[in-house]
Amino acid sequence: MSEQAPDGEYDEWLDAIADGEAYYVECANGHGWLPPRRVCPTCGSRDLSDQRLPEAGEIATHTTITVPTPQFEDDAPYVTAVAEFGPVSVTGIVRGVDPDAVEIGTMVGIDVGDRVTTGDRLVVFRPR
């Protein structure tokens, strides 16, 4: 794993996912975002609160990457996807399923896994 300082609220967010307490940030007008945020980019509200992330998300789009960056050399091929969890979307790697079986609309849960190449933590989706 890389030796570097944690990335503040982002790493706290990963900790929460790993603990089964995934959340997102919601503004006073109901717009959802992922941390760290101090202001809602949609409406400018600075009144933000943590909300429980839905248990299941729906894959909005996906790709199987065969030519990775060096930091993912031993992970390839892998499926990167954007999944919609209620008011927010999250990008992660889909595991636990044949890449060819991943489709738009596939329902997934969110978890934290390790990158094969470097051991760094990453967001993982698993079919549910």
Add this chain to the structure above:
Amino acid sequence: MSDPRVAGAGVTKFGKHPERTGRDLFAEAGLEALDDAGVDPDDVDSLYYGNFMGELAEHQGHQGPLMAEAIGLDAPATRFEAACASAGVAVRGAVQALRNGEADVIVVGGAERMTNIGTAGATDALAIAADDLYEVRAGMTFPGAYALMTRAYFDQYGGSHEDLAHVAVKNHEHAMVNDHAQIQKEITVEDALEAPTIASPLGLYDSCPITDGAAAAVLTTESYAEDHGLDAPVAISGTGQGGDNLALQDRSHLAQTPAADKAAEEAYADADVGPEDIDVAEVHDCFTIAEVFAIESLGLYERGEGISAATDGETDRHGDQPVNLSGGLKAKGHPVGATGVAQLATITWLLDGSHPRADAVPDGTVGVAHNAGGTVASTTVHVLEVAE
């Protein structure tokens, strides 16, 4: 307020020049532009310079003054960075400075050295134009990001990989007579479909190459051009820039590029033209799907209809709406920090009749250049018109 003129332009051969420094590449393009313009270097007020990955590729930041020095300018120099739209934002800054009277002559340009760090290094460097926390750490590459957009487009509007193959075939054919182009090799639809996959559904021929190169242009005010007897018939009549959330996951659209819509609307309003007036377009086809997004955002095609434009032959050099007569990024190459100015040079040459593909638009008077950064979180659009 008059429209700035393009007094001269210079572009290096795009391609693999791993042994050539960025400063040498830019010196070639910049000196060619100055010579073409016939402008005294002492009259240049500023250098506006685009570059994206200089720190990673050459361990070189602060490139503005370095590049001014490289072309013999004793003038303030500023580097602009907006990923692959770096040169586009440099052009926009120069146009604004010339219009508001801050300057009479500005050299605008850009350069990128990429092949010296290899495919893996360049893939890594390009990826940092995405959101590090939420995209790069989820294994995102740039082909990967555009693949996500491709699949979303197909799901929403239809279309196929074969349609994208026609974009690649067209742009390779266009590049055959462009000696600046990195790839001068015709391909077939079958070649494109059978090429290795990079990020499904995109394959090798859906992607632009990794490129070294530089481009520069000398922009002046109309009055400076007249006073100095410059041959500068092409004006930049419209400029626009749009932005969007950096990460795809935060966008309102995965199958559209709203930042380009905004840039096009602003540029068209500025120039007082509409999509129906555009004779020729150079658009940011870093991936085949990107050309589809671009021509839809520019209003040349309705949403969902751009995917079939190349298949139907409408955007090739014989069609009614030629796009990327240079070969585009796909075949001409994409030294990312230089691309926006290379597009500006291409449109200028197409409109003044000096480009080898100018015969495709013999009566063309209005052209548009679309330069996109990242997954289109930054976009500039410039309208060029024959003024004389």
